[in-house]
Amino acid sequence: MTTAVQAVGLGHSFGDKTVLDGLDLAVPAGTVCALLGPNGAGKTTTVRILTTLLRPRRGRATVAGVDVVADPAGVRRHIGLTGQATTVDDVLTGRENLVMWGRLFHLDRRTARRRADELLERFGLTEAADRRVKDYSGGMRRRLDIASSLVLAPRVFFLDEPTTGLDPRNRGEVWAALRGLVADGTTVLMTTQYLDEADQVADQVVVLDEGRKVAEGTPAGLKSLLGGDRLSVQVREAAELPAVADLLARVTGAEPEHDRAQLRVGAPVRDRVAALTAVVRALDDAMLAVDDISIRRPTLDEVFLHLTGRRTTEAETTPAETTQAETTGRTTGENPTAEEVPA
Amino acid sequence: MTTLVAPAPGSALRWLAADSWTIAKRDLVHWVRNPTAIVFGVTFPVMFVLLFGYVFGSAISVPGGGDYREFLMPGMFAQAMISGAASTVAIVSTDRARGVTDRFRSMPVSRGAALVGRSIADLCNSALELTVLVVCGLLVGWVTRTGPLAVLAGIGVLFLMRFAMIWVGIFLGLIVSPEAAGMAWAPIFPLSMVANTFVSPEQMPAWLGTIAEWNPVSATAGAARILFGNAGAVTAGTASWPAQNALVLAVLWPLLIVAVFLPLAVRRYARAAR
Numbered sequence: 001m002t003t004a005v006q007a008v009g010l011g012h013s014f015g016d017k018t019v020l021d022g023l024d025l026a027v028p029a030g031t032v033c034a035l036l037g038p039n040g041a042g043k044t045t046t047v048r049i050l051t052t053l054l055r056p057r058r059g060r061a062t063v064a065g066v067d068v069v070a071d072p073a074g075v076r077r078h079i080g081l082t083g084q085a086t087t088v089d090d091v092l093t094g095r096e097n098l099v100m101w102g103r104l105f106h107l108d109r110r111t112a113r114r115r116a117d118e119l120l121e122r123f124g125l126t127e128a129a130d131r132r133v134k135d136y137s138g139g140m141r142r143r144l145d146i147a148s149s150l151v152l153a154p155r156v157f158f159l160d161e162p163t164t165g166l167d168p169r170n171r172g173e174v175w176a177a178l179r180g181l182v183a184d185g186t187t188v189l190m191t192t193q194y195l196d197e198a199d200q201v202a203d204q205v206v207v208l209d210e211g212r213k214v215a216e217g218t219p220a221g222l223k224s225l226l227g228g229d230r231l232s233v234q235v236r237e238a239a240e241l242p243a244v245a246d247l248l249a250r251v252t253g254a255e256p257e258h259d260r261a262q263l264r265v266g267a268p269v270r271d272r273v274a275a276l277t278a279v280v281r282a283l284d285d286a287m288l289a290v291d292d293i294s295i296r297r298p299t300l301d302e303v304f305l306h307l308t309g310r311r312t313t314e315a316e317t318t319p320a321e322t323t324q325a326e327t328t329g330r331t332t333g334e335n336p337t338a339e340e341v342p343a
Numbered sequence: 344m345t346t347l348v349a350p351a352p353g354s355a356l357r358w359l360a361a362d363s364w365t366i367a368k369r370d371l372v373h374w375v376r377n378p379t380a381i382v383f384g385v386t387f388p389v390m391f392v393l394l395f396g397y398v399f400g401s402a403i404s405v406p407g408g409g410d411y412r413e414f415l416m417p418g419m420f421a422q423a424m425i426s427g428a429a430s431t432v433a434i435v436s437t438d439r440a441r442g443v444t445d446r447f448r449s450m451p452v453s454r455g456a457a458l459v460g461r462s463i464a465d466l467c468n469s470a471l472e473l474t475v476l477v478v479c480g481l482l483v484g485w486v487t488r489t490g491p492l493a494v495l496a497g498i499g500v501l502f503l504m505r506f507a508m509i510w511v512g513i514f515l516g517l518i519v520s521p522e523a524a525g526m527a528w529a530p531i532f533p534l535s536m537v538a539n540t541f542v543s544p545e546q547m548p549a550w551l552g553t554i555a556e557w558n559p560v561s562a563t564a565g566a567a568r569i570l571f572g573n574a575g576a577v578t579a580g581t582a583s584w585p586a587q588n589a590l591v592l593a594v595l596w597p598l599l600i601v602a603v604f605l606p607l608a609v610r611r612y613a614r615a616a617r
Contacts, residue, residue, distance in 0.1 A: 076451045
């Protein structure tokens, strides 16, 4: 398997502030690599260097085998970029947007039209093709945006936080679009702040913190590092906490974490469904009635707490839980108010 | 999926024209689908002509005598060319904030194409605005009293200034946020007023008059008055040096502005904008 993106000792700084510090990266062709980290971790800087928008201060990088510093124009022939902002034009229709980009990328009129039709079809926008983009949903816009980066069918596709600000349904649509892309052999390097997003689409996750790589591996590997998903039970009265905690310890084999204030008790689990079934059955057998049971992926915040021993900065302002989109129903769904931090 | 490769550079000139047309066409579609923008864009200059032509104009005397509205129109034309910079700043800064600029810069497309395309599209926009003003001027009694060549030269001088302002607009647009770009009219408005646009600088306090005389807008408006043969055209020897040399300055000022801002804009565009 060839390497689509390779970086060795990549470094950058703005003024005195080092934003990227000796990053090594190797993304095999035809796979998805997610750069996971909070704001300021160096994710966007990495993407900007790899897409020739920024010259690295230190280190080397090749994209599709071409050096980003020595031959930026050569790199540009093989890449597509969808940044954080939506570049689509609201006033134009979806089709007009794609044809416009095709023309600006110097396809002849017929090819630009044909390519627009192909992309509309592939991203499920054929029906909406002749509607103005201002009437599109957030997910449709994002898909159109991704489509317009793919007009020239790049070999390596860069995505900076593709689903930030989208609701769960729209995120699912974008993920499906990305999976289709990879099935076609495109290599994707994306950034994200959500572990569940990396889990959904990435083959390989690189966790960044303050410009450094702090962990690397498959999403499953990363999760098992944290002891898997989190199962948590909300009880009705504080008096029930010990009984439920005992039960959880027995079923999951892990030491449960208590949160007396929130009337919650939780534990890491390896097999989501099996654990949930076992817990529900055990609660039933013990005739214990509870308010809520939820299972969710560990949040970026928990990953960070585990890997770096401190919380991410944005976790202090926004609860990372609210950005999780693992809701599958009242009992199995995650509770957005969950405030559970592993001890 | 089809493999698509951008054509090799070489047919640069043809693509430049094609790019400009693509960008200009986008602007055109915007106008057609957002008629409010047109109504606003047309109403504003027309309102200015009426306001100054009939309300303030009755209190303003034209240097050397003559009809005030005939004096006013070349000033209005020049003002329109200067204020065009505000729309360039707005579009460039919005494109940058929306990541459109980055997409261009990460694509196998000539980096100049987007900039030149923008400038040609903006010249087209201004041509339309100028047409509206000319029609409006003809309706309120503005006429040209010179030959067709001189009139063409007058229009050329106006567009030269607009061309210069494009590069100021692109440079500023690459620096400021869209919010700040929305305020671009704030410095442009007084710049276009402290000039011979509406009132002769001789009627201003001496210090302000000097600033107004040297204002590039005065050169453009003054040259337009001369080339259209309009009231207030300075020919007499009593006028100040910049007023007497309006024709030369109307060419020199824009060239100077282009010489400074074109390289700045291109460099800023080529360099990574953060």
